[in-house]
Amino acid sequence: MRVLGLSSGTSHDGIDAALVEFSVTPGGADLRGRLLHHATTAYEPALRAAIRAALPPGKVRLGDVCGLDTRLGQAFAGAATAVLDAAGPADLVCSHGQTLFHAATGGTLQLGQPAWIAERTGLPVVADVRVRDVAAGGQGAPLAPVLDLMLLAGKKGRWGAVNLGGIANLTVAVPGEATAYDTGPGNALIDAAALAVTGEPYDRGGALAATGTVRTELLDRLLVDPYYARTPPKSTGKELFSPAYLDGAGSYPPADLLATLTELTAVTVAAEIRRHRLDHVVISGGGVHNPTLLDRLTRMAQGATLVRSEDLGLPADAKEAVLFALVGWLTWHGLPGAVPAATGARGPRVVGAITPGAEPLRLPAPLTKVPHKLTME
Known part of the structure; x- marks a missing residue:
């Protein structure tokens, strides 16, 4: 299965993308990941300035937040299509979006409306990956x-x-x-x-x-x-x-x-x-x-x-994007995407919400074994 992971971190300088092909080893104990392509798409200066202005302690209006959610969604969609054009098709996208506010158990907000990615690529998109852990009493971070x-x-x-x-x-x-x-x-x-x-x-x-x-x-x-x-x-x-x-x-x-x-x-x-x-x-x-x-x-x-x-086997600049490709793979297979010992959640949870792509949504059958080891190639 080929999963495209998208991420923009707290440095808010651009969108990291990694296309990873995952396969379960015979016996199902391990997972192999082959990094097919990774790239960074810099934010346009005006968009980066808007992100910086919206970050704490900045004060923003709700209309500005809505507009930024749309602009970021379009930027993530553009980054996704650039990778797909360069490296070939994918089965799924997992987008972390851009964190605008993180208050641990008080809530967390990532912008970058996934509908724009689904519409542009035709692929299902896993997004909003931190909130379920927060709802389970965790901090939604770190996911690394x-x-x-x-x-x-x-x-x-x-x-x-x-x-x-x-x-x-x-x-x-x-x-x-x-x-x-x-x-x-x-x-x-x-x-x-x-x-x-x-x-x-x-x-x-x-x-x-x-x-x-x-x-x-x-x-x-x-x-x-x-x-x-x-x-x-x-x-x-x-x-x-x-x-x-x-x-x-x-x-x-x-x-x-x-x-x-x-x-x-x-x-x-x-x-x-x-x-x-x-x-x-x-x-x-x-x-x-x-x-x-x-x-x-x-x-x-x-x-x-x-x-x-x-x-x-994991380029330093690609790690965050590979992380979210993995989170997408786990969610698609009904497996937890956060570690309760790290986040403080009451237990493991399948994370994220899925926006359907152009085709009817068809999830795979549950795995009989849960992989615990990942080897990157």
Whole structure:
């Protein structure tokens, strides 16, 4: 079965797409995924500006939200058709959409109306994948452990995974200790500061941070945020780590500010790696392109080996989109798409809502065995 996964993360810079062919191995114990194509479609500047204006602490009218839902749906439809034109047909689309607000158990909102995707592609679309978990008492996040735990199943040693997106999240894949949660900011504050002080959307290659000095008084002030002391399950977003979070930090030289925020991400992620005594950590997300951040993280992780997700057959920039391709496959087969140990839900739930495509909706027969391991090819 070929599933097209679509995602746009907390960095809201564009739409990641991955076309994955899934097959169940003989005996049904394992799942194989073959990445056929992946691409990123950048948001048009006007659309990205509209997203940024709608994110907390911005104030928007209901009409603006409705219009943004439509514009994002059309953008996701365009990204989907571009991949299908380039790489061939699919059986299903799973779209995460663009998160506009995430209040954990208080609700979560992803925009990007899936009807536009279904209409443009003619394919059924799984979307709105977080809300069912929230309704079951969970936080609807993180969803990454759905992929991480299957990808790391059976590995010897204490393995984990970190995704360095706008928000950083950690998955602990140690048998008997499996958990996952957002550790705090990944690139969100770094990107916000870079935009404010340089006009560029991010600190390319961590170059500016590399020339700066970590201001310990600012770092210490940031580290007292209560979020870090909370026990999992926990998730966060730009509702907390927004550009407004940096109010009062504008007096620092740009290089020092970027160096300090890069240190903040490294310190908070490394602390959780050490807490769980991980010896191998698979890293992915936009932060892997920031050598300054990776250098600081490697130094602070105290012996844990950082493994690029490419080494497991999963390009770092494609991981989120592959995750949602997997979630779509699971939903289509009536299997849970969230990990209760990570989200805090009362139990596993099949996630998402299905928008039919051009043909009558025909779901497959239930699987007799549930795959617990995923091998990417």
